[in-house]
Amino acid sequence: MWEEESSYGVYVLFPFRAVAKTNTPRVRQEIIITIGSGRDDKEYGRVVSSSSCIREAAAGATADGMFGRLTGLVTTYNAEVPSSRGVLRRRVFEARHLFCPSTAHTLDRNSKGVMKLMPLTPGQVSTITRPSATGGGGFGGGGLIGSGPGTNGTGPGMTNNAAAAAFVFNSGAAAAADLFWRYHHHHPHPGGAFNFPPSPTLLPPTPFPSPLDFKHHLPANLITDPRIWTKEDVMAFIQWAEIEFDLPRFDAELFQMNGKALCLLTKQDLGERCPPAGDLLYNVLQLLRRGGDMIGTGSAGHMPSSPVASHFPFSPTWCLPPAPSSPAVLSPAPSIDSQSESPRHMDYQQPPTSVGHHLTPSVSIFPTTQPIGYSNNGGTSSGGSNQSDSDPEESSASSGTLNLPPPPTPTTPSSSTSPPPYSPSTPKQSNGNIFFPSGDSNSIEPNTNGRLLWDFLQQLLNDTHQRFTSFIAWKNQEMGVFKIVDPPGLAKLWGIQKNHLSMNYDKMSRALRYYYRVNILRKVQGERHCYQFLRNPSELKCIKNISLLRQQMASSPQTPTTTTAKLESTTGDMSDEDYKPTDLSMPCPPTSWQEGPQDLSTSATSSSMQLQLNMSTSMTPPVSSEIAKTTVKLEQAS
DNA sequence: GACCCGGAAGAGGT
DNA sequence: CACCTCTTCCGGGT
Numbered sequence: 295m296w297e298e299e300s301s302y303g304v305y306v307l308f309p310f311r312a313v314a315k316t317n318t319p320r321v322r323q324e325i326i327i328t329i330g331s332g333r334d335d336k337e338y339g340r341v342v343s344s345s346s347c348i349r350e351a352a353a354g355a356t357a358d359g360m361f362g363r364l365t366g367l368v369t370t371y372n373a374e375v376p377s378s379r380g381v382l383r384r385r386v387f388e389a390r391h392l393f394c395p396s397t398a399h400t401l402d403r404n405s406k407g408v409m410k411l412m413p414l415t416p417g418q419v420s421t422i423t424r425p426s427a428t429g430g431g432g433f434g435g436g437g438l439i440g441s442g443p444g445t446n447g448t449g450p451g452m453t454n455n456a457a458a459a460a461f462v463f464n465s466g467a468a469a470a471a472d473l474f475w476r477y478h479h480h481h482p483h484p485g486g487a488f489n490f491p492p493s494p495t496l497l498p499p500t501p502f503p504s505p506l507d508f509k510h511h512l513p514a515n516l517i518t519d520p521r522i523w524t525k526e527d528v529m530a531f532i533q534w535a536e537i538e539f540d541l542p543r544f545d546a547e548l549f550q551m552n553g554k555a556l557c558l559l560t561k562q563d564l565g566e567r568c569p570p571a572g573d574l575l576y577n578v579l580q581l582l583r584r585g586g587d588m589i590g591t592g593s594a595g596h597m598p599s600s601p602v603a604s605h606f607p608f609s610p611t612w613c614l615p616p617a618p619s620s621p622a623v624l625s626p627a628p629s630i631d632s633q634s635e636s637p638r639h640m641d642y643q644q645p646p647t648s649v650g651h652h653l654t655p656s657v658s659i660f661p662t663t664q665p666i667g668y669s670n671n672g673g674t675s676s677g678g679s680n681q682s683d684s685d686p687e688e689s690s691a692s693s694g695t696l697n698l699p700p701p702p703t704p705t706t707p708s709s710s711t712s713p714p715p716y717s718p719s720t721p722k723q724s725n726g727n728i729f730f731p732s733g734d735s736n737s738i739e740p741n742t743n744g745r746l747l748w749d750f751l752q753q754l755l756n757d758t759h760q761r762f763t764s765f766i767a768w769k770n771q772e773m774g775v776f777k778i779v780d781p782p783g784l785a786k787l788w789g790i791q792k793n794h795l796s797m798n799y800d801k802m803s804r805a806l807r808y809y810y811r812v813n814i815l816r817k818v819q820g821e822r823h824c825y826q827f828l829r830n831p832s833e834l835k836c837i838k839n840i841s842l843l844r845q846q847m848a849s850s851p852q853t854p855t856t857t858t859a860k861l862e863s864t865t866g867d868m869s870d871e872d873y874k875p876t877d878l879s880m881p882c883p884p885t886s887w888q889e890g891p892q893d894l895s896t897s898a899t900s901s902s903m904q905l906q907l908n909m910s911t912s913m914t915p916p917v918s919s920e921i922a923k924t925t926v927k928l929e930q931a932s
Numbered sequence: 933g934a935c936c937c938g939g940a941a942g943a944g945g946t
Numbered sequence: 947c948a949c950c951t952c953t954t955c956c957g958g959g960t
Contacts, residue, residue: 745945746951781935794953800935805952807937822935 520582523553531556535575544568557583747805748814750791751776752831754784762787769818774827781823 513534516527523531532549536542548567549556557579564579565572744750754762755776765784769775778784781799789797806825809815814834818824 792952797953801953801955803936804938804954808952810938817936 518582520553520579521557523556525550525552528553528556535571535578542568542571744791747788747802748809748827748834749831750788752827752834754787769824774830775818776825776827777821778823778825 513530516530516534517523520527520531528549528551529546531553532544532546536544544567559567559576559579561572561576563572564575568575744753751766754766755768755771760767763779765780765787766776766778769777778799781803785797785799785802788802789795794801806815807817810817813828816826816828818826
């Protein structure tokens with residue numbers, strides 16, 4: 295006898311608690327995710343879900359990026375599950391997300407060092423989740439799904455030394471029911487065990503399985519680093535993935551590319567090529583790539599200087615799993631290496647598109663400047679200004695989720711279809727009017743790589759391809775006046791950058807306000823979300839630290855004298871006095887803003903981003919719904 | 933209610 | 947351990 299019962303089986307990789315508050319079973323459910331030992335639990339996410347699809351829940355979920363991270367990858371299927379009441383047919387929601395370390399970092403931070411994420415290996419996933427793979431027989435003994443409302447305990451087939459953990463709860467629970475841990479030890483790839491510690495609550499500080507372990511899963515003849523795969527390797531990988539993860543047949547034509555190109559596919563791109571498994575493939579690739587990085591650098595903790603980081607500065611984007619010990623580097627990682635790491639075998643067949651963007655592989659965006667201001671490039675900020683002026687509504691429509699920059703054609707609301715996450719909004723500039731230094735990593739300027747907020751903002755603002763104008767844009771570049779077009783979105787990005795996923799505009803703006811007193815920044819009076827840099831990046835980079843500035847400010851609090859240019863009408867009621875920064879002698883000689891950026895748009899390095907953009911823009915099948923859009927955003931945020 | 937401000941405490945990295 | 951740069955929280959103002 296079949297019994298329809300809705301339940302959620304969410305495989306999570308860290309020990310959090312989830313409480314299901316059922317208002318009306320099957321209709322509405324509030325899931326509260328907390329992390330902690332029980333006493334000091336911190337709420338981490340909250341979702342209101344219908345039983346139809348947890349993706350909807352994700353769409354309506356909390357602004358907490360953490361939960362977006364979790365839910366964004368949840369998939370659903372029906373499963374037959376043996377239970378005390380017989381075989382139940384249940385709707386199972388499962389998260390098959392390989393969490394990236396940045397998540398772990400954050401969790402760890404917020405849970406006082408107790409919690410850590412552990413990536414779930416594809417092997418584990420396939421073992422746990424795909425009932426169809428075992429002929430619909432359920433979950434290897436049926437232990438994964440709770441056998442009734444409020445059920446706790448470990449089912450058959452579970453041991454506590456397992457590689458993966460699952461939370462399960464029943465939506466039929468009338469009262470709040472704690473989710474419970476279960477451990478799954480069966481693993482089809484003994485060689486690939488990640489040696490998870492016995493207790494999920496006593497994880498060592500660095501429990502992340504080495505991505506290198508992944509190689510044990512791969513076909514023997516497949517190189518571990520996907521970036522150097524040939525087309526044949528990619529095919530082999532795809533075929534392996536089909537079997538390994540019990541995925542539907544891929545359309546091989548969609549994977550006619552080499553490994554580098556494959557790695558450039560965003561999660562969404564992969565999802566379009568293989569709807570049910572894009573996330574999975576993406577995560578596997580990320581993991582493998584990380585493995586490659588570790589090999590290459592000998593350390594996973596230096597993303598900024600790693601070839602990958604510099605090669606994919608913004609691309610496959612923010613969700614590039616950062617190294618465990620370092621925050622994600624969203625910003626271009628200035629490195630000349632990245633240029634030398636031009637595609638080695640770009641037999642990838644995307645025709646060049648009209649987009650024609652080439653990633654300037656990570657130049658320091660900082661111009662060498664005169665102390666006098668912000669370059670000559672009034673025109674380049676038009677995109678951002680227009681955007682900011684025209685459609686603030688849209689830009690902050692999904693506050694709380696990551697609002698990705700618009701697709702190449704801003705007028706196309708097809709952000710829902712395939713928002714190439716960080717594709718350029720418009721193919722302009724690259725004519726030398728954005729002040730870029732020579733991209734020389736030998737610059738004497740310290741490389742802050744976006745670790746500092748002002749640096750981060752500068753990098754977004756000065757992005758060669760203006761991919762971030764939907765977040766932040768110059769209003770008057772000459773004067774250093776910019777507008778935060780999408781405050782929540784920008785805050786989200788900053789949060790990702792710093793591994794503070796609960797970052798919001800309020801907090802970020804507090805950080806900005808700290809810049810006031812050291813004359814790095816000031817508020818443009820009367821204009822919302824408008825600020826002005828009072829020092830050019832070169833100056834800032836020459837400042838060893840801000841406290842130095844503070845000292846200087848304290849000792850010489852004279853009025854600003856540096857900037858004299860007048861602000862244009864864009865800044866409304868600002869008076870001249872309003873944007874005169876303090877002149878503080880800088881430890882390094884000012885150089886000219888005007889010397890202009892090196893136009894790297896024609897660089898032979900052409901770059902990964904080029905590929906990514908091409909692929910993104912060339913593969914834009916319609917996406918089913920707004921939900922997908924939101925999910926994509928959430929996933930991207932992750 | 934959103935934005936803005938700045939104090940205070942503290943986290944996390946260097 | 948000191949220091950720096952935020953992060954987090956907050957009360958208050960516009």
